[in-house]
Amino acid sequence: MxxxxxxxxxxxxxxxxxxxxxxxxxxxxxxxxxxLPAAEGFPVQAMREATARVLADHPQEALQYAASEGFAPLREWVAAQLATQGMKCDADQVLITTGSQQGLDLAGKVLLDPGSTVAVESPTYLGALQAFAPYEPEFLAVDCDEQGPLPAALKAAKGARFLYMLPNFQNPSGRCMGAARRDALMAECLRLGLPVVEDNPYGDLWFDQPPAAPLAAHAPDEVLYLGSFSKVLAPGLRLGYMVAPRLLYPKLLQAKQAADLHTPGFNQRVVHEVIKNGFLxxxxxxxxxxxxxxxxxxxxxxxxxxxxxxxxxxxxxxxxxxxxxxxxxxxxxxxxxxxxxxxxxxxxxxxxxxxxxxxxxxxxxxxxxxxxxxxxxxxxxxxxxxxxxxxx
CATH class of the missing domain: 3.90.1150.10 (Aspartate Aminotransferase, domain 1)
Structure with a gap:
């Protein structure tokens, strides 16, 4: 055989x-x-207390199969949090994922065919290249400077399925896009009809001042936004989320259902219990x-x-x-x-x-x-x- x-x-x-x-x-x-995030920053006691409350108050629900979209109060929390950053979205556009890495895989599964072009920064996140590669795209590296992609360089990406970017403290370069660069990039993407996948696992880890508003705040229907709880709570929970344009959401949800039915509901409930009253x-x-x-x-x-x-x-x-x-x-x-x-x-x-x-x-x-x-x-x-x- x-x-x-x-x-x-x-x-x-x-x-x-x-x-x-x-x-x-x-x-x-x-x-x-x-x-890896610093383990010394993991909120062990808060997690311990939240776990006890979840098991005391909703044990059966926490241990049962759950909705593929995610725990509704957690989705509402994500939408409300993003609103404070200038990004308007509804909870029914939020899809909870098993780490934001799963979000990259779902994006590739739904958006890519063999031979499709994916535009990426140079350099870019290795995990994204690995997530997209099985769907057999052709990668196009966009010229960058210390703030990221150059707007004039996007002409070469016209016709690509999407442009993948990490605007905030990028992995691996650490660079962060200023507000003017974000404005110019999104204006050029809209002119070219180039959708954007915006990956933001590091945006909360600013040192002196927060980064500018997300790219998705400029054009929410043209940007698929990914976020994560790994860097602010604990990566072992494997908890992330996508905020999807309404046109994409149903297919991303179906791809999620086919992959794992749902992200562990117990983890979602514990995280919501920790963060719901302003812990972060x-x-x-x-x-x-x-x-x-x-x-x-x-x-x-x-x-x-x-x-x-x-x-x-x-x-x-x-x-x-x-x-x-x-x-x-x-x-x-x-x-x-x-x-x-x-x-x-x-x-x-x-x-x-x-x-x-x-x-x-x-x-x-x-x-x-x-x-x-x-x-x-x-x-x-x-x-x-x-x-x-x-x-x-």
Whole structure:
């Protein structure tokens, strides 16, 4: 007997980040690789109390099958929260997903045919490339600067099924679009008839001032919006959401039903119990303060230890530094040497849909204490300087 795999299976590839994380389990490795929220920020006590209340007040309902759309009070909370950011939507446009990663998969399932064009930033989120790839699209990388896609570059994307963007503290680059760039991008998308998939897992993690209004606030019927509870509560709950134009919602719901019937209702009820009375207003600022201190520690370490010619942009929020090394460096080839020296990072090549820049890397600052950030960046600097000395 021979198992014949579908053609789409050939486009399924392991996550380089997940593979690197296996290596970082070795003792003594300072991992600046994983994009994991800091576990110290998980609201364990609030979750414990909410779980007890849910099981005391609605045990049968919490443990039973539930509506595919999601827990109605949670959907209402999402709609109300987005309204405070200038984005108008109704609760019946909100679809609760099993992490926002499922939202990416559902978008690909509903919107893509083999050979369809998907426009993406350069670089872009590796998980989105992995989610879309099984549906056999052609990726088109849009030219970007320190704020993201250049409006003039969107002409090349005319006719694409959608443009995928992370406007807030992008993974991997950490960049954030200003209000004027958002206005210009959406005006050009509307002119070209180019729909947008807006992914916003990091928008609440700003350090000094919140980002501008979502892209979906400009044109709600042309934007499919994705959000997540992973970065502000706990990723292990696997809880995200989509806000869909009414034209798309029925098919996204049907795709969701076919995938998993519904996101765990127990998780949804517990999260709603935690957040319904304003818990995040007190909790999220503590996360921001922690991450900002760690960002500042990494900035100082980069300035002290990296060789001349290295470039990075100071992130105003989120979780990542994106570092560009001088030409001639290959961060994928250097990774084993860095691990031997006691530090791990993510090579930047994996984040490009085409023409990867081998001299780039991503560093996460949120799961490592400042003193370990200093240790890890010092080790990275030594590896880079040693490599630089032997280059022709």
């Amino acid at each position: 021979t198992w014949n795999m579908a053609r789409r299976a050939e486009r399924l590839n392991p996550s380089i980040i997940r593979e690197i994380l296996k290596v970082t389990e070795r003792p003594g490795i300072v991992s600046l690789a994983g994009g 207003d007190q909790h999220v600022p503590t996360i921001r303060a922690r991450y900002k201190a760690q960002r500042d520690a990494m900035r100082a370490a980069l300035e002290r230890h990296l060789p001349a010619g290295c470039q990075w942009q100071l992130p105003a929020g989120g979780m990542f530094f994106w570092v560009t090394l001088p030409e001639g460096f290959d961060t994928l080839a250097l990774l084993p040497r860095a691990v031997d020296a006691g530090v791990a990072y993510v090579p930047g090549a994996a984040f490009y849909a085409s023409e990867p820049r081998m001299n780039t890397l991503r560093l996460s600052f949120v799961t490592v204490a400042p003193e370990l950030i200093e240790q890890g960046i010092a080790a990275l600097g030594r590896v880079l300087k040693a490599s630089q000395e032997v280059q022709p």
